Amino acid sequence: MTKTAVLAMLDELIALTILDEENVQSFKVRAYEKARRGVENATDDLPALSDTQLTKIDGVGKSTAAKIREYLTIGSVEKIDQLRKKYPPEFVALSNIPGLGPKSIKTLRAKLSINNLADLQTAIDSQQLRELEGFGATSEEKIAKAIERLGISDKNRRFPIADALPLAQALVDRWIEVESVSDATFCGSLRRMNETVADIDITIGASNGPLVAEKVRSSPEITEMLAAGDTKISFLVASGLQVDVRIVSPEQFGAATLYFTGSKAHTIAIRQLALQQNMLLNEYGLFKKTDDGKENILVASQTEQAIYAALGCDYVAPELREASGELEAAAKQALPDFIALTDMKGDLHYHTDRSGDGRSSVEEMVAAAAAKGYSYLAITDHGEDLAINGSNREQMLEHRDKIAALQPSYPNMTLLFGCELNIGPDGGLDYDSDFRALFDYTVASVHSHFDQSVDKQTQRLYNAIADPSVHSIGHLTGRYIGKRPGIELDMQTVFDALVEHDVALEINGSLNRLDAASDVVRQATERGVKLVINTDSHHKSELGRMEYGVLTARRGWATKDLVVNSWPRDKFLTWIGYN
DNA sequence: GCCGTTTTCGGCCCGACTGTTTTCAGTCG
Known part of the structure; x- marks a missing residue:
């Protein structure tokens, strides 16, 4: 929460400085942007850092450290307050209009006293913009169109x-x-x-x-x-x-994809690396400069792999390119052994039409998993607490028999009788402890009560994690990306509990969830938390989500050794206590 | 504003497109 607030403060500082310097990439702006990335990659507990430790954050120097301290101490920053007086929020908001940069909006204010969107609209309606030096009828029409679309396409919409x-x-x-x-x-x-x-x-x-x-x-x-x-x-x-x-052209495809993939910060870093080696990198290729500096000789351009190799780096996969240490590691051939899609040996969060929201039969779902070549599969339909989607005890036992009857047809894949347990508001689970012990494997997840305090949610998760029947925690926060925020948790406490009770943290491959999120995965990985990557499939067409789960895990620097469902069958079955 | 295998000053990624211009400024990625 604190870090989020500091990042928001830095965002505002950047927006205001762009206006003040009349340049979206002045050196000061770029310095602030670099500092912001550093803070993003730094610890969550910023108040715990000393002033010296703050300046150790990549891109944070004395001045930015002082601003962060000021913000953490009194909740505001003098420099920002001053800039706000010069540039009130509704004036700054004009820079959200595509095509309008800092120079333009300052010209509009100086020449036409335009201070907000309403002023701008009035000026356009009376065709005042086209009379301005540097503007014209075409510009005026473009801006008018951009305003019309503002609700659906401002620069910040995601x-x-x-x-x-x-x-x-x-x-x-x-x-x-x-x-x-x-x-x-x-x-x-x-x-x-x-x-x-x-x-x-x-x-x-x-x-x-x-x-x-x-x-x-x-x-x-x-x-x-x-x-x-x-x-x-x-x-x-x-x-x-x-x-x-x-x-x-086909020859330029690698250089072009490298450039257009970014991130911007990764692009800058890799171009700097090229410069250090007396080379030039742009979207057309990597070039060696001749001694007289007049000519550039093409070194690599057709594939991204060739470009990284020519720079002396291991290949950096797209999902890692966020300027959070990946390029430094690649240059030293020291990228960790990250999980890969081909490592996955089983799916451990998997529904059939036994669940109210499942849409394929158990026969179809098992056949689909077998087609993936998996060595094990946990079928985890909802427990009784989910009124509409869940199963009572009788239904579950009948389901167990059905799964067992399928096993002989799949000698290469161990079928596990599982359950997705619902974590109640206080951390309580479905059925009772004796019944839960019947499951070979369980994933416990939050499906409701999203609005409790951080402390209450953290305790709720702790209670579930500590239950002996629980093997993993599904979609940690319950968020739907862009639609519903997840529950708020004290992550360090949750990680400690997961390690203490040897419970795995799920990375859910549904594109609506991708939960735990990659930044959470990175912290969990550093803490040594075991991970599990699942599809949460409800239909036989959804098994491909494993790729998205793996990519999210890789974004979080998840190493292969921590991902329990990449383990060989014997090792995995021993871990869950299966016999 | 930040930083150092050129280390406390001098440099900081690189290029395209657009609209306004007669050679470039601003915006964007």
Whole structure:
């Protein structure tokens, strides 16, 4: 909570400084942005840090450390208060309008006394903008249009990954089939598996760019065209989501995807690394500078792997590119042994139509898991406490027999009779302890009562974790990304409990959940908490979510040794006490 | 504002597009 507030303070400082310096990337702005990233990657307990420790945070120097201290002590920062007087919030908000930067809005204020959105609208209505030096009729119309769309496309609007990824995948799947296309991928924060994205970036490698561009420009999803060139095309779709498409030659595909994937901070870091080696990196390739500095000789461009290799680095997968230590580790060939999709040996949160919300039969669900080549599978339909979706004791025992009857047909996959237990408001679980002991494997999860205090929620989780029947905690916070916030917890206490009771923390692969979140996973990994990556499938078509769970785990630097369902069958069955 | 294998000053990633301009400024990624 404190860190979130400090980050918000730094965000405001950045926005105000951009205006004050009239430059979105002045050195001071970039310094603040770097400091913000440092704080983001630092400990949650900022007040516990001394002034010296604060300046140890990457990018935080004396001045920023003093501002953070000031904020933590008195809840405000003098510098920000001063800047607010010069630039009130409703004036700063004008910079959310696409196409308007700091220079423009300050010109508008100086020449037309525009201090807020209403002033701007009035000026546009009376066609005053087009008379200004540096503006024109076209600019005025563009700004008017941007304001009209503001509700659906301001610069800060973000979309849940569950909305963006399926569309991006569908577009890529379609365009990769177009004549002369050698490769295509979505990039940006979506490829890095961020939980929310501002837009969809797609890079296409093609020998016949204009032909592909024509195909892209005629896509049926387009509700509004923003830019329609032969190499760069931008459009909006009905949801308001913006799609940016770049078409490059097949030889440039690697350099282009590396650049368009970002993150911005990772891009800057890797370009600095190139500079140190007397090389130049841009979206067209990695180039060696000749001794006279006049010429650049291409070193690598076709694949991202070749570029990292030429820089002396291990390959850094997209989901790791957040400038949180990955490049330093890759340069030393010291990236940890992260979990990979091919390591996964089983799914341990898995529903059938025994659950009210399940939509495939147990036979279908087991067959789908077997097709994945899994060595073990826990079928975890809801316990009795979930009134509509749950099962009573009789139904559960009948279900157990059904699962047991299927086992002989699957000699290579151990079927576990499991349950998704509901964690009640105080941490109570379904059935009674004797009945719960009948399950081979359980995942306990929160499904309701989201509005209790941090202390109460933490105690609630502790009680569930401490129960001997519990093997894992499902979707830790119960959040739905972009729709419902999760419960608030004291994470360190939860991690301690998980370690103490040897219970695994789930990473749920549903795109609506991705819970535990990658930043939580990273802290949990550092604490040595065991992890489990699941699909929470309710239909036979949902097993592919394992990939998203694994990517989220990798974003959280989860190592293979901690992920219990990557373990060989014997080791895993021993861990759960199965015989 | 930050930082140091060029270490307390001098540099800080690199480029495209747009609209306004006659050579560039501003915005964006």
